[in-house]
Amino acid sequence: MTIDFEITQNGYTLRDALVLPDNHALTDAEIEAMKQARFDNWYAIITTPVEA
Amino acid sequence: MAARYWVGGTATWDATAGLKWALTSGGVGGLPVPTSSDTVFFDANSGANTVTLGANADCSTLTMTGFTGTLAFSTFNISLAGSGTVFTQSTTMSVTGTPLIKLTYSGTTATTISVTSVTEANAVSFNITAGTGAFAHTNIAGIKNLDFTGFSGSWSNNSGNIFGNLIISTGMTVTAGTNTRFFAGTSGTQLIITNNKTLDFPITFNGVGGTFQLQDAMTVGSTRTVTLTNGTLDMNSKNLTTGTFSYSGSGIRTLAFNGGQIYAVGNAATVFACGTATNLTITGTPILNATYSGATGTRNISQAATGLVGPYPSYNISAGTDTLTLNAICANINFTGFAGAFSLTSVNTYGDVTFSTGMSISASASSMNFKATSGTQTITTNGKTLDFPVVVDGIGGTHRFADALTLAATRSLTLTSGTIQFKPNTTNTAGTFVIAGSLSSQIILGSSIAGSQFTLSQTSGTVSASYATISDSIATGGATWQGLAANGAVDAGNNTGWFFDVPFSGGGYGNGVRLRSFTERGRD
Numbered sequence: 001m002t003i004d005f006e007i008t009q010n011g012y013t014l015r016d017a018l019v020l021p022d023n024h025a026l027t028d029a030e031i032e033a034m035k036q037a038r039f040d041n042w043y044a045i046i047t048t049p050v051e052a
Numbered sequence: 053m054a055a056r057y058w059v060g061g062t063a064t065w066d067a068t069a070g071l072k073w074a075l076t077s078g079g080v081g082g083l084p085v086p087t088s089s090d091t092v093f094f095d096a097n098s099g100a101n102t103v104t105l106g107a108n109a110d111c112s113t114l115t116m117t118g119f120t121g122t123l124a125f126s127t128f129n130i131s132l133a134g135s136g137t138v139f140t141q142s143t144t145m146s147v148t149g150t151p152l153i154k155l156t157y158s159g160t161t162a163t164t165i166s167v168t169s170v171t172e173a174n175a176v177s178f179n180i181t182a183g184t185g186a187f188a189h190t191n192i193a194g195i196k197n198l199d200f201t202g203f204s205g206s207w208s209n210n211s212g213n214i215f216g217n218l219i220i221s222t223g224m225t226v227t228a229g230t231n232t233r234f235f236a237g238t239s240g241t242q243l244i245i246t247n248n249k250t251l252d253f254p255i256t257f258n259g260v261g262g263t264f265q266l267q268d269a270m271t272v273g274s275t276r277t278v279t280l281t282n283g284t285l286d287m288n289s290k291n292l293t294t295g296t297f298s299y300s301g302s303g304i305r306t307l308a309f310n311g312g313q314i315y316a317v318g319n320a321a322t323v324f325a326c327g328t329a330t331n332l333t334i335t336g337t338p339i340l341n342a343t344y345s346g347a348t349g350t351r352n353i354s355q356a357a358t359g360l361v362g363p364y365p366s367y368n369i370s371a372g373t374d375t376l377t378l379n380a381i382c383a384n385i386n387f388t389g390f391a392g393a394f395s396l397t398s399v400n401t402y403g404d405v406t407f408s409t410g411m412s413i414s415a416s417a418s419s420m421n422f423k424a425t426s427g428t429q430t431i432t433t434n435g436k437t438l439d440f441p442v443v444v445d446g447i448g449g450t451h452r453f454a455d456a457l458t459l460a461a462t463r464s465l466t467l468t469s470g471t472i473q474f475k476p477n478t479t480n481t482a483g484t485f486v487i488a489g490s491l492s493s494q495i496i497l498g499s500s501i502a503g504s505q506f507t508l509s510q511t512s513g514t515v516s517a518s519y520a521t522i523s524d525s526i527a528t529g530g531a532t533w534q535g536l537a538a539n540g541a542v543d544a545g546n547n548t549g550w551f552f553d554v555p556f557s558g559g560g561y562g563n564g565v566r567l568r569s570f571t572e573r574g575r576d
Contacts, residue, residue, distance in 0.1 A: 002241075002268075010064050013291075014290065015289050015290050016290060019247065026097070038269070042269065045293060049319065049344055050275060051319050051349070052318060052319055
């Protein structure tokens with residue numbers, strides 16, 4: 001199953017999805033935490049300059 | 053572990069051993085059907101025969117070097133339990149059906165598949181279902197689907213074509229490298245799931261007729277380039293983040309945003325490169341974000357228009373103290389957050405433009421052209437002096453300045469068509485104002501709040517407005533401001549500082565003797 005989500009923080013919007021097994025046993029809180037972790041990871045990537 | 057060589061001619065690989073399997077190449081058949089501990093070989097001595105799977109098959113490794121026949125998978129698959137080089141595919145052989153090989157080794161030893169130069173027609177899908185070691189494919193690989201679900205090891209960086217889906221597992225790692233992986237399917241829709249893993253290698257979408265659809269957000273290494281050469285990249289409402297993004301060229305390609313956006317975090321490079329837009333189609337709302345937040349180098353943005361079908365991209369330059377150059381046909385440009393130097397190469401914009409308070413603007417003789425032909429576009433300078441010419445040329449469009457417009461003393465503001473609105477109580481300065489409409493492209497010059505005046509200021513010379521209907525303006529600064537009826541200028545009221553012709557009461561403009569008037573306190 002796919003859970004599309006969108007998080008906007010600090011002016012940046014992540015549009016992403018969690019692709020999970022249909023029989024996953026994750027709680028709603030765990031799913032929300034996964035979404036936030038995705039955003040935090042992405043936000044760090046786009047705001048931390050890695051120079052060529 | 054024992055070797056099993058196919059010597060069964062055209063036959064079915066199933067539970068019946070018959071005389072199909074030999075101990076040596078071209079040897080005498082009669083050995084048992086291979087098990088998951090046996091190494092299986094198809095080679096030149098197996099002949100140009102068709103071997104059809106009659107059921108799911110097992111072996112330790114499968115080597116098909118030199119085989120010139122066909123392996124017909126039908127709907128079945130082969131499980132390989134071994135490690136090391138577990139599969140070698142010949143470029144002289146063919147596959148049919150739905151070819152799927154499962155790599156089930158669960159240990160720590162590396163596994164490799166040798167699939168060099170395999171074509172799309174003969175590409176096999178691989179499920180790597182277990183293991184904690186490294187998985188590699190040879191360079192210039194040809195693979196259909198590559199599904200790592202269940203795999204917890206690392207995926208080595210090698211070059212190759214993926215003609216089908218890519219599924220990265222949550223537990224695996226993706227090794228960085230400079231070898232490019234190509235998504236190269238030429239039909240259907242290929243799905244990409246990255247499960248929050250950064251693909252730290254160059255990626256090229258190059259499948260004529262193929263569609264590559266993101267199933268979740270895709271992040272590529274910050275020093276890598278994603279290239280769209282052929283096919284459709286369907287963002288599917290997901291973000292694509294990369295170092296730089298290139299979609300230039302002449303291949304038949306489509307960028308389908310569908311609610312997604314592209315982020316380029318790179319620097320000292322052309323972060324969005326589309327110098328040639330031949331055969332490029334853009335769908336959805338294209339928003340391209342340049343987010344590098346450092347100070348090093350020059351970022352370039354290049355967007356051509358010739359050949360482009362669909363909307364022009366909008367750009368957000370949201371960070372950085374470096375230099376950014378823009379050579380683009382685009383919609384909106386938003387510099388909010390950018391604190392570096394902006395160097396204009398060439399810009400035609402059809403949308404809003406917002407300069408940031410912290411940025412600097414380098415001198416340029418090239419103009420920024422506002423070209424929208426519909427709707428209202430807002431230009432916000434945030435107090436910046438624009439040291440380049442500005443041209444407003446959009447028949448049917450409205451361009452509204454949200455704050456005072458100040459051009460450098462050597463720069464001109466040229467108005468040639470459309471509606472131009474200045475903010476009330478602002479003084480708008482240019483080295484030269486050119487208000488030059490035409491019969492076919494009239495100018496409506498006024499205030500963004502009807503009845504509230506704004507000021508236009510030029511220090512010397514004469515500003516002669518043509519084919520312009522002017523209202524709510526205070527013309528000042530030392531220049532002579534005139535609107536000749538013979539040139540199609542119209543005093544629409546509430547103007548100060550202009551010389552306007554006054555038409556005959558019973559006639560049109562511009563014929564015979566005219567009176568002249570000087571507007572001092574509103575409409576005379």
